[in-house]
Amino acid sequence: MFASHPYGIKITQALNLAEFPDSPADLYDPIRYILSLSGKRIRPVLVLMGAKLFGESDLDRVLPASVAIEYFHNFSLIHDDIMDRAPLRRGKETVHQKWNDNVAILSGDALLVRAYQELAKCPNQHVPDLLTVFGRVALEVCEGQQLDMDFERRASVSEADYIEMIRLKTSVLLGGALQMGAIMADAPSAQQELLYQFGEAIGIAFQLQDDFLDVYGDPADFGKQSGGDILSNKKTILAIRTESLVRGDDRNEFNLLLSSDQMAPLEKIDRMKALYLKLSVDQYAEELKVRYMELAYSKLDRIEVDETRKQELKDLAQALLDRTR
Amino acid sequence: MFASHPYGIKITQALNLAEFPDSPADLYDPIRYILSLSGKRIRPVLVLMGAKLFGESDLDRVLPASVAIEYFHNFSLIHDDIMDRAPLRRGKETVHQKWNDNVAILSGDALLVRAYQELAKCPNQHVPDLLTVFGRVALEVCEGQQLDMDFERRASVSEADYIEMIRLKTSVLLGGALQMGAIMADAPSAQQELLYQFGEAIGIAFQLQDDFLDVYGDPADFGKQSGGDILSNKKTILAIRTESLVRGDDRNEFNLLLSSDQMAPLEKIDRMKALYLKLSVDQYAEELKVRYMELAYSKLDRIEVDETRKQELKDLAQALLDRTR
Numbered sequence: 001m002f003a004s005h006p007y008g009i010k011i012t013q014a015l016n017l018a019e020f021p022d023s024p025a026d027l028y029d030p031i032r033y034i035l036s037l038s039g040k041r042i043r044p045v046l047v048l049m050g051a052k053l054f055g056e057s058d059l060d061r062v063l064p065a066s067v068a069i070e071y072f073h074n075f076s077l078i079h080d081d082i083m084d085r086a087p088l089r090r091g092k093e094t095v096h097q098k099w100n101d102n103v104a105i106l107s108g109d110a111l112l113v114r115a116y117q118e119l120a121k122c123p124n125q126h127v128p129d130l131l132t133v134f135g136r137v138a139l140e141v142c143e144g145q146q147l148d149m150d151f152e153r154r155a156s157v158s159e160a161d162y163i164e165m166i167r168l169k170t171s172v173l174l175g176g177a178l179q180m181g182a183i184m185a186d187a188p189s190a191q192q193e194l195l196y197q198f199g200e201a202i203g204i205a206f207q208l209q210d211d212f213l214d215v216y217g218d219p220a221d222f223g224k225q226s227g228g229d230i231l232s233n234k235k236t237i238l239a240i241r242t243e244s245l246v247r248g249d250d251r252n253e254f255n256l257l258l259s260s261d262q263m264a265p266l267e268k269i270d271r272m273k274a275l276y277l278k279l280s281v282d283q284y285a286e287e288l289k290v291r292y293m294e295l296a297y298s299k300l301d302r303i304e305v306d307e308t309r310k311q312e313l314k315d316l317a318q319a320l321l322d323r324t325r
Numbered sequence: 326m327f328a329s330h331p332y333g334i335k336i337t338q339a340l341n342l343a344e345f346p347d348s349p350a351d352l353y354d355p356i357r358y359i360l361s362l363s364g365k366r367i368r369p370v371l372v373l374m375g376a377k378l379f380g381e382s383d384l385d386r387v388l389p390a391s392v393a394i395e396y397f398h399n400f401s402l403i404h405d406d407i408m409d410r411a412p413l414r415r416g417k418e419t420v421h422q423k424w425n426d427n428v429a430i431l432s433g434d435a436l437l438v439r440a441y442q443e444l445a446k447c448p449n450q451h452v453p454d455l456l457t458v459f460g461r462v463a464l465e466v467c468e469g470q471q472l473d474m475d476f477e478r479r480a481s482v483s484e485a486d487y488i489e490m491i492r493l494k495t496s497v498l499l500g501g502a503l504q505m506g507a508i509m510a511d512a513p514s515a516q517q518e519l520l521y522q523f524g525e526a527i528g529i530a531f532q533l534q535d536d537f538l539d540v541y542g543d544p545a546d547f548g549k550q551s552g553g554d555i556l557s558n559k560k561t562i563l564a565i566r567t568e569s570l571v572r573g574d575d576r577n578e579f580n581l582l583l584s585s586d587q588m589a590p591l592e593k594i595d596r597m598k599a600l601y602l603k604l605s606v607d608q609y610a611e612e613l614k615v616r617y618m619e620l621a622y623s624k625l626d627r628i629e630v631d632e633t634r635k636q637e638l639k640d641l642a643q644a645l646l647d648r649t650r
Contacts (some may be wrong), residue, residue, distance in 0.1 A: 024471040024472055027468060079434060082426075102474060105404055106467055109433075109467055110464055110468075112434065112437060113437075113464050113467065114464070116441055116456065117460040117464075120456040124453050127453060131442075131444075131445040139435055139438050139442075142434055142438065143352060146351055146352040146431055
């Protein structure tokens with residue numbers, strides 16, 4: 001998504017320059033492999049944009065923090081894919097699928113250590129603050145992943161619990177990436193905090209958009225068959241809102257759809273979408289997304305830098321939220 | 326082992342003071358659990374001794390680095406136990422056994438992040454050097470674990486490869502712990518390096534002693550049935566040396582013992598021990614251990630501090646290597 005953005009190109013160059021030993025092959029090959037799968041590079045781009053916003057002109061100084069964030073993100077993908085038993089990532093085999101669980105555990109661990117080694121390359125005066133933000137965010141991402149797994153076993157999840165889970169699992173890392181950029185540009189802490197909150201709100205909107213696209217996205221754009229979340233009974237914002245609204249016959253229909261493992265996939269998707277339409281949950285999800293976008297913009301408005309500097313963050317937010325895949 | 330040493334008590338107090346959130350329970354309960362299993366506390370004690378050696382009088386200043394090392398060690402135990410499918414650790418259920426693999430992966434990850442958070446609490450001027458040593462050692466420990474797993478699948482392993490594996494998997498962390506203490510006492514880097522090398526050599530001797538005790542230790546002292554390594558065909562220094570020496574009928578006997586899964590355990594142990602005796606591999610392992618001890622002492626000798634200051638490290642080395650369990 002941002003791989004062709006000038007910042008994305010800079011980051012890809014930095015990732016390509018990174019050296020990993022050849023041996024032990026099963027430790028370092030998986031790291032080279034996951035980094036070579038072309039991700040969106042959103043998070044490392046945010047580090048650079050956060051620094052640029054507060055006037056940092058030499059982005060090369062900021063690159064190690066940017067690489068650290070990308071390493072952390074890929075570490076979390078390797079380990080999450082084991083836990084979720086996901087066979088594919090970005091259309092390619094996941095690490096545990098291509099090698100095995102042990103290789104995925106250990107190469108993920110090594111990549112997390114490498115993330116911290118990148119942080120340590122940043123200018124010494126910024127390292128303590130970077131460590132504080134990075135460590136807090138890293139723990140929150142672990143908490144988010146644990147909540148996500150806990151929710152799978154729960155019969156029902158409230159909207160507030162769901163928002164908190166996606167905040168931890170996804171959004172804090174976007175906010176943290178921006179804040180780390182701001183730290184490296186010596187932004188005052190209240191200003192850093194506003195930028196963090198901008199990223200956090202954008203992250204929640206981003207995940208709500210993901211839930212929406214899984215059902216309503218064009219499969220050709222979205223890169224996967226739509227309705228996958230419906231088929232797997234995933235507790236998305238659409239499912240959670242439906243669960244909170246259905247009454248009478250609609251509840252029977254909803255429960256039937258959740259418990260049916262015999263129904264043809266397309267029929268299950270169509271009948272669930274009919275419920276969504278009847279209860280306007282698609283519209284609700286859109287509105288909720290817009291509310292988080294507005295929250296994000298209200299934070300960005302309060303940041304005390306020239307308005308023209310904010311444009312690239314606005315463009316990025318718009319691109320994330322208008323995306324069809 | 327050092328849990329009742331004054332330093333060990335200090336460390337246990339620090340570990341008890343550490344706060345982990347109550348929720349998500351499956352993320353933080355396993356961390357509290359593994360830390361509560363009374364380990365030897367060797368590594369965190371080494372951090373304090375490394376600082377003391379170079380004149381640090383306020384050990385409370387050094388405690389966060391000490392706790393970081395203990396967290397890292399326990400993170401690696403949680404993940405190694407998954408990979409090795411170990412059911413027990415320190416006589417208690419391992420984390421993946423008591424909960425499940427996913428819980429063990431994620432709580433291990435969180436504990437590694439917490440280790441870095443402890444490092445970040447150290448005085449700012451030391452943080453960059455601490456991160457350098459900690460990161461290098463952490464990656465080497467991952468490499469050692471990978472080599473250990475690689476060796477299991479290999480028909481034969483040379484003594485040099487084995488020593489390199491235990492150096493990475495075990496010894497670098499002992500050396501690194503000492504060096505981190507030295508860093509915090511502002512020791513010159515050449516002196517830090519000597520102390521690191523002392524720890525590394527002691528670590529290799531320590532592991533060789535472990536191999537020896539598994540066969541020749543008193544089960545009552547050692548806390549587990551002796552001969553476990555023989556029964557599982559583990560490539561210990563004793564097995565590797567035997568493999569390199571056996572000829573003729575002895576080779577047939579050795580191969581028979583390795584391939585026999587029908588033989589009574591005690592018979593297999595006795596017949597393997599007879600081979601060890603015939604080839605004097607027990608004596609060889611002892612001598613090799615002594616050589617690494619002497620190497621360690623030669624490094625300690627060259628450290629330029631008052632000889633009386635070195636006594637507690639000598640006592641510790643002696644305790645580690647005279648141990649019967």
